[in-house]
Amino acid sequence: MKIIVCIKQVPDSAARIVVEGGQISWGDAPAIMNPWDEYAVEAALVQKDAVDADVAVISVGAESAKEALKTALAMGCTEAILISDPALAGADSQALARTLAAAIQKLGPAELVFFGRQAIDTDLGVTAAQTARVLGWPALTLVSKVDSLDSSTITVERSTEEGRQVLESKLPAVVSVGKDIGEPRYPSFMGIRKAAKAVIPTWSLADLGIETPKSHIRWPAVMSPPVRDITTEMITGNSPQEIAGKLADKILAEKVL
Amino acid sequence: MSNKILVYIDQYQGTALPASWEALGAGRMLTNLYGGASLVVLVAGERSKEVAGQAFQYGADEALFADHATLADYRAEAYAAVLVKVARELAPLAVLLPTTLRGRELAAMSAIDLDSGILADVTALELQDGKVLATRQIYAGKALSKVVCDALPQIITTRGRAFEKPTVDPARSGAPTQVPAVLAEADIPTKILSHAAADGGVSLGDAAVIVSGGRGVANNPNLSPPTGLDDKQAEIWRAQQGFKMLGDLAGVLGGAVGASRAAVDAGYIPYEHQVGQTGKVVSPNLYIACGISGAIQHQAGMRSSKVIVAINKDPEAPIFKLARFGVVGDLYTLVPALTEALRLRLGK
Numbered sequence: 001m002k003i004i005v006c007i008k009q010v011p012d013s014a015a016r017i018v019v020e021g022g023q024i025s026w027g028d029a030p031a032i033m034n035p036w037d038e039y040a041v042e043a044a045l046v047q048k049d050a051v052d053a054d055v056a057v058i059s060v061g062a063e064s065a066k067e068a069l070k071t072a073l074a075m076g077c078t079e080a081i082l083i084s085d086p087a088l089a090g091a092d093s094q095a096l097a098r099t100l101a102a103a104i105q106k107l108g109p110a111e112l113v114f115f116g117r118q119a120i121d122t123d124l125g126v127t128a129a130q131t132a133r134v135l136g137w138p139a140l141t142l143v144s145k146v147d148s149l150d151s152s153t154i155t156v157e158r159s160t161e162e163g164r165q166v167l168e169s170k171l172p173a174v175v176s177v178g179k180d181i182g183e184p185r186y187p188s189f190m191g192i193r194k195a196a197k198a199v200i201p202t203w204s205l206a207d208l209g210i211e212t213p214k215s216h217i218r219w220p221a222v223m224s225p226p227v228r229d230i231t232t233e234m235i236t237g238n239s240p241q242e243i244a245g246k247l248a249d250k251i252l253a254e255k256v257l
Numbered sequence: 258m259s260n261k262i263l264v265y266i267d268q269y270q271g272t273a274l275p276a277s278w279e280a281l282g283a284g285r286m287l288t289n290l291y292g293g294a295s296l297v298v299l300v301a302g303e304r305s306k307e308v309a310g311q312a313f314q315y316g317a318d319e320a321l322f323a324d325h326a327t328l329a330d331y332r333a334e335a336y337a338a339v340l341v342k343v344a345r346e347l348a349p350l351a352v353l354l355p356t357t358l359r360g361r362e363l364a365a366m367s368a369i370d371l372d373s374g375i376l377a378d379v380t381a382l383e384l385q386d387g388k389v390l391a392t393r394q395i396y397a398g399k400a401l402s403k404v405v406c407d408a409l410p411q412i413i414t415t416r417g418r419a420f421e422k423p424t425v426d427p428a429r430s431g432a433p434t435q436v437p438a439v440l441a442e443a444d445i446p447t448k449i450l451s452h453a454a455a456d457g458g459v460s461l462g463d464a465a466v467i468v469s470g471g472r473g474v475a476n477n478p479n480l481s482p483p484t485g486l487d488d489k490q491a492e493i494w495r496a497q498q499g500f501k502m503l504g505d506l507a508g509v510l511g512g513a514v515g516a517s518r519a520a521v522d523a524g525y526i527p528y529e530h531q532v533g534q535t536g537k538v539v540s541p542n543l544y545i546a547c548g549i550s551g552a553i554q555h556q557a558g559m560r561s562s563k564v565i566v567a568i569n570k571d572p573e574a575p576i577f578k579l580a581r582f583g584v585v586g587d588l589y590t591l592v593p594a595l596t597e598a599l600r601l602r603l604g605k
Contacts, residue, residue, distance in 0.1 A: 036535065093375065094372075121395065123396070126377060127365075130366070133366045134369055138334060140447070159529075161269065161460065164453040168447065168450055170447075179528050179531075217376070220405060225399070225560070225561075228560070230578075232580050243586065247582060247598070248602055254543075257510065257542070
């Protein structure tokens with residue numbers, strides 16, 4: 001079986017984001033694998049162990065994204081490919097999905113493609129469903145557990161607004177996973193050594209055999225969030241009851257209840 | 258291109274999710290900005306006709322519903338096919354959906370089919386040169402971005418609690434129009450085997466009040482766990498008592514219980530409750546942070562709350578910088594006292 005994981009490199013979630021002159025920067029914070037995507041890698045590796053699969057990891061991004069791909073290799077993925085092309089600068093989610101779909105097809109017949117639920121930089125959460133749609137495959141989003149998998153069918157549990165749903169789907173399929181799929185494993189010592197030596201090929205759009213996919217979304221401006229003009233009022237008193245009483249009065253005076 | 262705005266109403270078993278009516282409110286705002294465009298809603302699934310009927314009272318000019326055996330349970334491919342067909346026939350200026358799990362997924366899929374872009378999870382809308390200029394948060398609210406879609410229909414998902422729900426006008430009514438299913442059962446790649454309902458309660462995204470706890474809720478020295486538990490079990494037991502105490506406060510305020518990542522990772526409370534960059538981003542009217550120090554990832558998830566109250570034993574905790582009101586002290590005595598004080602004042 002062939003499994004593909006799509007990952008993204010993002011600034012560390014602890015980064016202080018600064019907007020200056022219409023540009024976003026995150027200082028010297030490191031770039032990391034999108035934390036949600038670690039769960040996608042984990043989900044793929046669990047299946048790799050269970051059904052004897054190859055797991056390829058792919059990412060669209062700059063040369064630096066190879067570091068995130070190496071982390072995935074160190075965790076246990078079998079091969080890694082970077083898709084990088086200057087024409088993809090400013091690509092929207094739709095263009096990205098079309099690029100990923102072309103790469104998935106070029107990698108050869110795969111049964112499953114895993115995604116994390118969303119990237120922590122753009123917070124879109126649509127790429128998995130969009131890639132599935134381009135491929136014409138079912139999209140199983142926010143999967144919390146894979147119950148069973150064989151060569152033609154997958155059964156998963158997924159989160160809905162109302163609870164859980166158990167869903168059976170034909171393969172091939174695209175699966176996005178949430179945090180409850182299981183804690184991502186740490187890279188092994190052997191894995192880290194292997195990843196350090198790995199040569200990661202870079203595919204351009206020409207290598208994928210596609211024209212530059214059209215983007216429809218523009219970002220005319222980025223801004224810092226409005227500064228909260230808050231004066232913190234510390235509430236003190238001689239007993240918890242006195243403090244609680246004062247605090248309750250203050251909360252009610254804000255007229256938000 | 259018609260002079261129409263299409264709003265998808267996300268519903269479950271005959272009840273619209275609250276965010277759906279907010280999307281309808283945003284849709285009405287757009288019809289006004291576009292100078293009197295008409296507002297059409299689409300509802301799909303079992304009992305969708307009832308919801309379509311209610312949509313008139315919320316201001317819809319026209320209501321479509323798709324109720325068919327193949328649409329009884331939500332399945333992305335079957336629902337997306339209906340939405341895409343309706344959008345092709347109406348050729349609206351914009352399609353709005355609430356940013357619910359289903360709404361987000363249907364927006365994603367229909368954008369591919371309709372070859373357009375998504376203005377996802379937006380918090381504000383205006384019109385510029387005949388196009389929607391939307392505002393959305395990026396980096397979990399650490400920055401804002403203006404976004405424009407250059408294709409039609411402009412597909413927009415609205416963030417929960419960012420737009421006003423329209424006022425219900427009981428005098429308005431209309432007859433919903435049925436639209437057919439598009440995919441035959443044999444063409445739908447998935448089958449629902451079973452459902453399990455969640456434990457109920459108010460969902461974080463819709464909650465007007467959230468009471469959140471961090472790792473600190475597991476440290477009550479005055480509790481003695483039942484005998485026979487090992488250390489980890491005893492710790493979880495303590496934490497559960499702590500979250501029960503927060504639940505009592507949330508209950509008095511009609512709110513929901515949230516948690517920090519640390520509390521979720523420690524196994525104190527299920528992931529559904531996590532607020533923050535890798536959890537839910539919320540903006541309630543009142544956010545009460547108990548025993549949460551306020552890591553930057555947590556702040557990103559709750560900083561747009563209207564009024565923030567912080568209770569923490571560490572006077573240096575960063576959460577106090579965001580808080581309108583702060584109390585330095587022991588949350589195990591303060592929270593029950595606050596619950597009681599609010600219960601008395603609210604007459605509950």
